[in-house]
Amino acid sequence: MTAPYWEAVIGIECHVELKTVSKMFCGCPNEFGGEPNTKVCPVCLALPGALPVPNAMAIEYMLRAGLAFGATIPPHSKFDRKNYFYPDMPKNYQISQFDMPLTQGGVVRYWLEDGTRGECRLTRIHLEEDTGKSTHASADGRLAGATSSLIDFNRAGVPLMECVGEPDIRSADEAVAFLETLARTFRELGVSDVKMEEGSLRCDANVSIRKRGATELGTKAEIKNMNSFRSVRRAIASEIARQIEVVEGGGRVIQETRGWDEAAGVTHSQRSKEEAHDYRYFPDPDLVPIDVTADVVERVRATLTETPYERYARYVDTLGVDSKRATQLVDDAALAAWFDRAVAASDGKAQAVVAFVLGDLARLANESGTPLAAGKVTPEALAELVALTSSSAINSKAAKQIVETLWSEGGSAKAIVEREGLAQVSDRGAVEAIVDEVLAANPKVVADYKAGKTNVMGFLTGAVMKASRGKANPSLAQELLKEKLAAR
Amino acid sequence: MDPLKDSARAIARDVNARTTSAAEVAEALIPHVERVDAQLGAYLELTPGLMRERARAVDARVAAGEQLPLAGVPVAIKDNMCLMGTRTTAGSKILETFVAPYTATAVQRLLDAGALPIGKTNLDEFAMGSSGENSALGLTRNPYDLDRVPGGSSAGSASAVGGFEATLSLGSDTGGSIREPAAFCNVVGFKPTYGRVSRYGLIAFASSLDQIGPFARSVEDAALVYDVIAGKDPLDATSVDREVEPAAGALREDLRGVRVGVVKEFGLGDLDAASRAVYEAAYADLVRLGAELVDVTLPTAEYGLATYYLIAPAECSSNLARFDGVRYGLRVDGADVGEMYERTRAAGFGPEVKRRILIGTYALSSGYYDAYYLKAQKARTRIAEDFARAFERCDVIVSPAASSPAFRFNAKSDPVTMYLMDYYTIPGSLAGLPSLSVPCGAALPEDGTRPMPMGLQMTTPLFTERALLGYAHAYERATMHAEKLTPIVILSPPPVIPSPTTVILSLSKDDQR
């Protein structure tokens, strides 16, 4: 939708709730939902005299998140107060980080559905606390005609990391790909569930347009209230289109906050920059500065493994898996790990392994509700099966049967082949005898064939397979059938 | 034994020895306090039910063989500290009806040590003030002259101990709120090093300065409380994880070899003649006890007041934002939430609190932050460095605890004049140092009819509480100034003698109990 003349410049800021056991500054459970105001204490309700104590696990999660994207961990960090009045913010200030965030810099590398790749630099990731949630209600308790607000503080004080991206993104699709990579990575690091529908990932986008090739930035609008990846894509696309229309119509884009209206499919103005807050940031005197030693950084770094992007790139670049299937694997870390073991056991036959993993095995897992990695099939058994298939020791029909058996019983593919007598019969003489039998038993079909109805070949092949109880090598059977029919 | 007059140490000893019981102490105190407080107004709320309940618990624990450092000792709690089930108002209309659902760590430690809570004491609203007059909820009088202020902000806690309505009390000190009223009320007031005592449950005024400490009628009793309340608290991130050397029972009796720093910038020239004479005599007594006086300088101390009145209001402007009518306390409804905030805070806060919120909001505003708040923080660092340099030459710094003895009600209507009362206490607060005021005599104010008590401030390096208490103890035992004055509210032994129907005035400063 971007006219060739225009280029969009997009910067994403997103808030991600950390999956710690307790809240950021108190011992209340960090859990989604529950009866309103049941997961609260003097600290997260900001009762007089209550004091915050930082959650060390949240700080460690921040380091993991930052290091996974190659961020720098400064040796000194601190918490600041961001002062503004809002009813669902108990202290009327939010403990956040202003000028000394826990992580600085880093790069998010991402890929799009079509396999193209991109990257977006991170400005910083900082740690803060979530607010409560307001519900507006009328006297009869309904939302319509609301005259009062109800506040649930269960979420107040949940640790929140704010990831601030540089304006490196150029399209709505890239924005979504960037967010998906963040989400995959945080999920795999175990730092967040990243469920947009539960609000554990919330994102804002700064969008501006400029003439293609220009270096200066245009005036940006900040879009809020996007509740799903789909709405991120639609909202950004719609905002880009709106800005192009404004500018091409001779107007100017003004700096403002715009809300995304999911139903109407448009953004609308919420407040302009003139109404912006002075947050009066200052270092929180209730909290001591955070020192992160090099030892701690190295200890956390040592726990990091391959990131989803790195895995994707390996599957595509090294194993030759196509982008779509690589994405499917990457999206399920346990499945990917299982896949990696099977590939290793099968001497690198990634194509054959992925066909089973995302084919029959995925279907069986789906039907049974048991993930592959938790089931009875071992990567080694699949590797055996792959070896049997590629050496033509069994045919594909037998392979299917073996997969079913492995799924329900486990064990070794070879053992099943032997036990069930599924080895493919490739002995010419043996198959020839069966072919002769089938031709003799079906004179009418043979006549049809001779009369030019070559499509009966399928029937005849099937009959040979049936007579061999599925064991005949199907291509050998076809070859012999053709030979014999031609000779008649 | 007389639980109204005895030291905390004596009461605890007797209760632990079971020669008396906590219940007896409570029964002696309750009617006495009810009677005396009608004149002093030290308490905002008395908690006789809780006191009796705790007394029973203490007696049961002692009967079971426990020895408790504060067994059966009656204590008063400044009403900016939470005590579960009691109103905790901070002396403000905005919290007039707030009942604390939890207990502050320092208070809990006192209770665990066997103390009996008498009640919650009056204070300048949110601990902002130097006379007690800023309380929105009551007037507290000086036990040595009912027409004079008890000092502030820990007005009731000082008055209660000075007036024998409590054996001990807890106060909080941000810029002098323990030391100044202690001087005014003839008691020991001790502010430990910042971070020594947990602030959890203390309603914050200025978080980087606030520190809880005891009032007592002797240094040894103050040390007893310190030993109980000091130490790391996992609920306060700024509380310091550092071993606390028990101070009580290990206090020195002389000052031989101690270098006492007299600060050039804290000269006595600004004091009136009578006050000056008191401090000159005090310094001479220190020398008599073996100390060597050393001249030291704190060149940046003169910026203390200005620095303090940027940092403390800045922090308070943020700390007091939570009082918004949404979750607890006063709410005055409005057309929308913004108007509700405005009306609630307009009605709930008094003028001094509003003044400081405005100053602090301004100091933190974008464009002014560097010029005010950041510069004040730099000045604060310089002041701390000055102290560190001074302590290379001396072991303890002495000065007056307040700029004058207790003044009459309404004598200081100009806020800046009132702020000057804390001229001597504020620099030590900014540096986070342990500091106390110990009674050092009395002077007859120009507008007065009887001598008013005065306090000698002693300040030592960070985390040297035991040494500080030792110096004060040596001075106190050698001079016994506190015992030369009798509060105007005469003590009546319970319960056989009918209580007096009129207040009997003390006779003279020679009157000995």
Ligand SMILES: [Zn+2]
């Ligand atoms: Zn909580």
